[in-house]
Amino acid sequence: MHDWLNQHLLQLNLTEEMDYVNGFTRLSYTEEEKQSHQAFIKIAEELGLHIHTDQAGNVWATWKVDDEAPTVAVGSHVDTVSSGGGYDGVAGVLTGLAAIKILKDQEFQPAKNMTVICFASEESSRFGVSTIGSKAVSGILNKKEVEDVTDVDGMSIKESVEAFGLSWESIEQAEQPDKALESFIELHIEQGTQIENNEADIGIVRGVACPIRLQVTASGMANHTGTTPMTNRADAFAAIAPLITFVEEQANEINREHTTPLVATVSTVQLHPNAMNVIPGEVVLGIDIRSVEDSLKEELAARIQAFCQKIEEDRGVNVDIHTLVNNESVFLNPAIHEKLTNVTESLNLKPFTMDSGAGHDVMNMAQKWPSGLIFIPCQEGISHHPKEFATLEDLSKGSHVIAEYLREETRRWE
Amino acid sequence: MHDWLNQHLLQLNLTEEMDYVNGFTRLSYTEEEKQSHQAFIKIAEELGLHIHTDQAGNVWATWKVDDEAPTVAVGSHVDTVSSGGGYDGVAGVLTGLAAIKILKDQEFQPAKNMTVICFASEESSRFGVSTIGSKAVSGILNKKEVEDVTDVDGMSIKESVEAFGLSWESIEQAEQPDKALESFIELHIEQGTQIENNEADIGIVRGVACPIRLQVTASGMANHTGTTPMTNRADAFAAIAPLITFVEEQANEINREHTTPLVATVSTVQLHPNAMNVIPGEVVLGIDIRSVEDSLKEELAARIQAFCQKIEEDRGVNVDIHTLVNNESVFLNPAIHEKLTNVTESLNLKPFTMDSGAGHDVMNMAQKWPSGLIFIPCQEGISHHPKEFATLEDLSKGSHVIAEYLREETRRWE
Numbered sequence: 001m002h003d004w005l006n007q008h009l010l011q012l013n014l015t016e017e018m019d020y021v022n023g024f025t026r027l028s029y030t031e032e033e034k035q036s037h038q039a040f041i042k043i044a045e046e047l048g049l050h051i052h053t054d055q056a057g058n059v060w061a062t063w064k065v066d067d068e069a070p071t072v073a074v075g076s077h078v079d080t081v082s083s084g085g086g087y088d089g090v091a092g093v094l095t096g097l098a099a100i101k102i103l104k105d106q107e108f109q110p111a112k113n114m115t116v117i118c119f120a121s122e123e124s125s126r127f128g129v130s131t132i133g134s135k136a137v138s139g140i141l142n143k144k145e146v147e148d149v150t151d152v153d154g155m156s157i158k159e160s161v162e163a164f165g166l167s168w169e170s171i172e173q174a175e176q177p178d179k180a181l182e183s184f185i186e187l188h189i190e191q192g193t194q195i196e197n198n199e200a201d202i203g204i205v206r207g208v209a210c211p212i213r214l215q216v217t218a219s220g221m222a223n224h225t226g227t228t229p230m231t232n233r234a235d236a237f238a239a240i241a242p243l244i245t246f247v248e249e250q251a252n253e254i255n256r257e258h259t260t261p262l263v264a265t266v267s268t269v270q271l272h273p274n275a276m277n278v279i280p281g282e283v284v285l286g287i288d289i290r291s292v293e294d295s296l297k298e299e300l301a302a303r304i305q306a307f308c309q310k311i312e313e314d315r316g317v318n319v320d321i322h323t324l325v326n327n328e329s330v331f332l333n334p335a336i337h338e339k340l341t342n343v344t345e346s347l348n349l350k351p352f353t354m355d356s357g358a359g360h361d362v363m364n365m366a367q368k369w370p371s372g373l374i375f376i377p378c379q380e381g382i383s384h385h386p387k388e389f390a391t392l393e394d395l396s397k398g399s400h401v402i403a404e405y406l407r408e409e410t411r412r413w414e
Numbered sequence: 415m416h417d418w419l420n421q422h423l424l425q426l427n428l429t430e431e432m433d434y435v436n437g438f439t440r441l442s443y444t445e446e447e448k449q450s451h452q453a454f455i456k457i458a459e460e461l462g463l464h465i466h467t468d469q470a471g472n473v474w475a476t477w478k479v480d481d482e483a484p485t486v487a488v489g490s491h492v493d494t495v496s497s498g499g500g501y502d503g504v505a506g507v508l509t510g511l512a513a514i515k516i517l518k519d520q521e522f523q524p525a526k527n528m529t530v531i532c533f534a535s536e537e538s539s540r541f542g543v544s545t546i547g548s549k550a551v552s553g554i555l556n557k558k559e560v561e562d563v564t565d566v567d568g569m570s571i572k573e574s575v576e577a578f579g580l581s582w583e584s585i586e587q588a589e590q591p592d593k594a595l596e597s598f599i600e601l602h603i604e605q606g607t608q609i610e611n612n613e614a615d616i617g618i619v620r621g622v623a624c625p626i627r628l629q630v631t632a633s634g635m636a637n638h639t640g641t642t643p644m645t646n647r648a649d650a651f652a653a654i655a656p657l658i659t660f661v662e663e664q665a666n667e668i669n670r671e672h673t674t675p676l677v678a679t680v681s682t683v684q685l686h687p688n689a690m691n692v693i694p695g696e697v698v699l700g701i702d703i704r705s706v707e708d709s710l711k712e713e714l715a716a717r718i719q720a721f722c723q724k725i726e727e728d729r730g731v732n733v734d735i736h737t738l739v740n741n742e743s744v745f746l747n748p749a750i751h752e753k754l755t756n757v758t759e760s761l762n763l764k765p766f767t768m769d770s771g772a773g774h775d776v777m778n779m780a781q782k783w784p785s786g787l788i789f790i791p792c793q794e795g796i797s798h799h800p801k802e803f804a805t806l807e808d809l810s811k812g813s814h815v816i817a818e819y820l821r822e823e824t825r826r827w828e
Contacts, residue, residue, distance in 0.1 A: 083687065124689075124690060125687075125689045125691070125692075190641065191640070191641035211640065213690060221799075222799050224606075224797050224798050225679040225681055225702045225704070226623060226702070226704045226770075226772035227606040227770070227772045227797070228605075228677065230665050230666055230669060230677055235679065237681075238661075238662045238679075238680065241655050244651060244652060244655035245655050247652075248644070248649070248652045252644055255644055261644075263639065263642065264644075265639040265649065266652065267639055267651075267690050267691065267692060267693060267694060268685065268688050269651070269685050269688065271683050273495070273497065273798075274681075274682050275495060275539045276538060276681050276700050277495075277538060277625075277681065277702060277772070277798070278681060278798050279679055280680075281799070288639040290639070356640075356641070357640035357642075358640035358641045358691070359640070381642060381646070382637060383641065384637065384638050384689075384691070384692050385635075385636050385695075
């Protein structure tokens, strides 16, 4: 199993070795993502699976046994952030295929169909819009809302989807009816260290913490750095800088006050004009806040709001707060959670029930189908980084958990 | 005079009206700068001046009366920052030409030559390197040091100079021998409000405050914003943010402790990867510090150094400080300062002796020739901004001061 996993891990990452200083870059709806989809198709075809690419560019690799029978699905994605790792997404697609291989090698005869979905465009790093493929499948992609969103080079999602060989016009037709699937599970690297900290093997996720994302714009007055006295400035960067510290401090304070954890990050900044001899006239900060306890996110957003109002009053700059995203946290299916826990234990592995701080394709699929999410450990919790790493041992454990789950789910059909 | 100034102000700005929301953008060694040089040449030719373009792209418009006689020079530049104003630089070139017109209209017969220099590439906003043209003339351009510096699109100074129609190989040949000029003066908009605050008409500058510029790089660890607990982060942005506040606080404190003013600005930032769902792994801040009292700049730089060391110790991130620029302040020629003061008073205008917080072409020319700098007021001190504005009245006053100065300087030659 280790050899098979290693070989196909490399193929999906379009590489001959995993250890690259600059990591992997396969942004949404690019040629690089497409090449990785081709690698997925090649592996699936070797396993004898039926390939179908839908209107959003998701690839479905199906073990079809009975047109009338329900279909049990697993899946994840292969696109990455810029200079990301080779396991985020790939681990789920790879272990899904590996589970099928395990069942086929054992000459298992399923009574239902199984499908491994390789979702298109999960990461938000190109367009600021995440999980486009699984949103389309779940029928929650708002085409009009996102079509004009552009990447840093000014290319829109619409243009990119068409350059990918799809029709933007028909992207919403990727939506599947309820009956298309019986259930969905995803495997992902943990991107944290809770499994390891709790000496467990597999994380079984209960809820996904969806973010509140704020865009804070401070507007002062650009002016010459050398000729404008300190007393006569409206420096937007100096005015808003304390907010960066405040967000961290308040997140820590909320964590002291409550047991459910919250994380908050000032993760992006744009400065205008961002020139050495000009006082910053405008600063735009991006803030990402997450917790499965939605009220804690709201609490921090309210404290940020009040702090920005104070900055406005004290500093004579305008501060606008725009809520980019405010998604309620998603709770996964308790019956599937229990089944995943049971099969993990049946393999003599230790399950650990936890929440997910990151969003995944499963949060969209869960809107429509009973869904589950399992995590495998990744080294030091590092992800979205070239140093992201999961062992072949853990990928193998994950493959076996999925295989046993699929075996139980497809054994009988009445 | 007002009509002539207005008409040619528009011509130099390649526009039919000055009031543009987005201001003017004529970056260094671009087609836009070249077009403005062409407008300068056209006006100078209408005044009967002899045109010469040197190896650095500076344009010399000369009233030649005697090949043996010394040459008295005035000048400034016409390039701008991105979305800048139409007066920074242009005011000096325009009033220099207007002064020649005044003298010619009065049928003045000079005994020496006069030249108006339109310097190339004064602003640093394209390449981070300022006053390239006047550095070349003064023989202080270090070709090797700057040739590979690139703009945001990756185009180098060398490539840009060659695209401008010049040879990079011969740019240093623009250097002029001592005897080429007798003296040099520049007129510039004040980019501050001291003239107005002191109810004067014309600023006569004593010293130019040259900057210390620091590049501070904080390196932490990029990681997923949703899955990395607050207690397990090395967020470079959260770590370095207090420095932004510190620079402002300490500049204010130094101003309370000393009479010579100091200004300091955190004016640029780059965040890596600058993505909503990734904790900032690296932050690069640009800090600009100015005072004519060099020891005050050194004092602030030392305090910044100590503060960064403390951040390193407290926060577990690496902080590197790189000094990009550390130029000693330039003091202008006292005899020329007195002459400019005298001609200003002779016109019933009120002179005000002051320092310049901004660098100008004159600071390079002053390394080689006796030099002077005069300021005219600009509205609310705003510059490097579309709202930059100087009245035709003030441009006219400046033109007359230059004309009277040139008359006195070229009246006799023994």
